[in-house]
Amino acid sequence: MLHNLSIWPAEASSFAGNVDLLFIFLVVVTGAFTLLVFAMVAFFAIKYRQRPGHKAKQIEGSYALEATWTLIPFGIFMIMFVWGAVVYMNQVQPPANAMEVFVVGKQWMWKLEHPEGVREINTLHLPVGRDVRLTMISQDVIHSFYVPAFRVKQDVLPGRYTTLWFHPIKKGTFNLFCAEYCGTLHSGMIGSVVVMDPAEYQAWLAGNANQGTLASEGQKVFAELGCASCHRLDTQGRGPNLAGVYGKPVMLDNGTTVTADANYLRESILNPGAKIVAGFRPIMPTYNGIVSEDQMLSLLSYMRSLSPQQNTQAAATEPPAPPARTGRTQVPSAGNTKVK
Numbered sequence: 001m002l003h004n005l006s007i008w009p010a011e012a013s014s015f016a017g018n019v020d021l022l023f024i025f026l027v028v029v030t031g032a033f034t035l036l037v038f039a040m041v042a043f044f045a046i047k048y049r050q051r052p053g054h055k056a057k058q059i060e061g062s063y064a065l066e067a068t069w070t071l072i073p074f075g076i077f078m079i080m081f082v083w084g085a086v087v088y089m090n091q092v093q094p095p096a097n098a099m100e101v102f103v104v105g106k107q108w109m110w111k112l113e114h115p116e117g118v119r120e121i122n123t124l125h126l127p128v129g130r131d132v133r134l135t136m137i138s139q140d141v142i143h144s145f146y147v148p149a150f151r152v153k154q155d156v157l158p159g160r161y162t163t164l165w166f167h168p169i170k171k172g173t174f175n176l177f178c179a180e181y182c183g184t185l186h187s188g189m190i191g192s193v194v195v196m197d198p199a200e201y202q203a204w205l206a207g208n209a210n211q212g213t214l215a216s217e218g219q220k221v222f223a224e225l226g227c228a229s230c231h232r233l234d235t236q237g238r239g240p241n242l243a244g245v246y247g248k249p250v251m252l253d254n255g256t257t258v259t260a261d262a263n264y265l266r267e268s269i270l271n272p273g274a275k276i277v278a279g280f281r282p283i284m285p286t287y288n289g290i291v292s293e294d295q296m297l298s299l300l301s302y303m304r305s306l307s308p309q310q311n312t313q314a315a316a317t318e319p320p321a322p323p324a325r326t327g328r329t330q331v332p333s334a335g336n337t338k339v340k
């Protein structure tokens with residue numbers, strides 16, 4: 001709406017319109033009340049000042065007046081609160097079938113990984129009109145992934161995955177910034193998001209797909225680290241069978257249940273003793289310092305590819321289904337992994 005003003009970034013995501021409206025509403029309301037208060041202070045100071053023939057005196061309170069200036073602002077604040085909460089809740093709940101891109105922040109660059117295996121530095125290519133979910137982590141200090149044209153910003157933390165989602169509605173190239181001071185070259189930690197036609201995007205993916213998918217790479221890491229010797233795809237392993245675990249509740253030996261999301265799985269690889277799955281013993285060694293953040297993301301992709309439900313979702317929303325993904329109800333065959 002205001003993108004012709006150079007101080008106003010393009011409105012390139014489905015969030016932009018709402019965020020801008022809310023922002024304008026806040027500026028107008030607070031600006032109007034600031035002016036009103038200033039004007040009344042000046043007016044009363046002049047009108048009721050002490051002067052020859054007029055003595056200044058204390059004016060006692062008025063309940064009606066006080067109730068009015070309490071209830072009206074309360075109503076306005078509730079509008080701000082509810083409106084802001086709706087916009088916020090919409091932004092923190094990624095749709096289930098969003099396409100996923102992994103982001104690794106480090107001093108001082110953005111590494112972006114598509115599930116199809118394509119990797120980029122400081123440039124993120126996306127199709128227009130698709131929900132996109134970013135799963136992000138930092139290799140060192142806190143960074144912040146900020147795309148003004150999408151009206152989204154999310155801290156990227158070491159040691160924990162954070163997510164961000166948006167729905168690009170406009171083709172073009174948009175600024176990507178790091179919005180958290182992260183050292184000497186923080187100001188240089190910039191890049192761009194390139195939003196393309198879906199067909200162009202598929203062509204771009206195909207043109208850059210020289211590696212295997214992220215999941216197939218994870219499968220390689222899984223084999224190289226010998227994970228399969230304990231995490232067998234049957235019930236005989238010394239570690240839990242990982243098929244179908246991703247995103248599902250897991251019963252722990254202390255009786256509690258956790259969801260096997262990216263953060264839980266990451267913790268279980270780096271600090272296996274933290275949460276022990278019911279029925280297993282704490283015998284797994286730590287892989288802290290052995291698995292890089294990139295490898296971790298590929299391992300997570302691999303584990304997700306072992307989960308039939310996730311496969312269904314992925315197959316429905318990501319046309320070029322990579323080979324590691326299997327059908328709806330099919331349990332991944334042993335041929336998918338190295339089972340010793």
Ligand code: CUA
Pocket residue numbers: 105106108142143144178179180181182183186187189
């Ligand atoms: Cu990364 Cu500032």
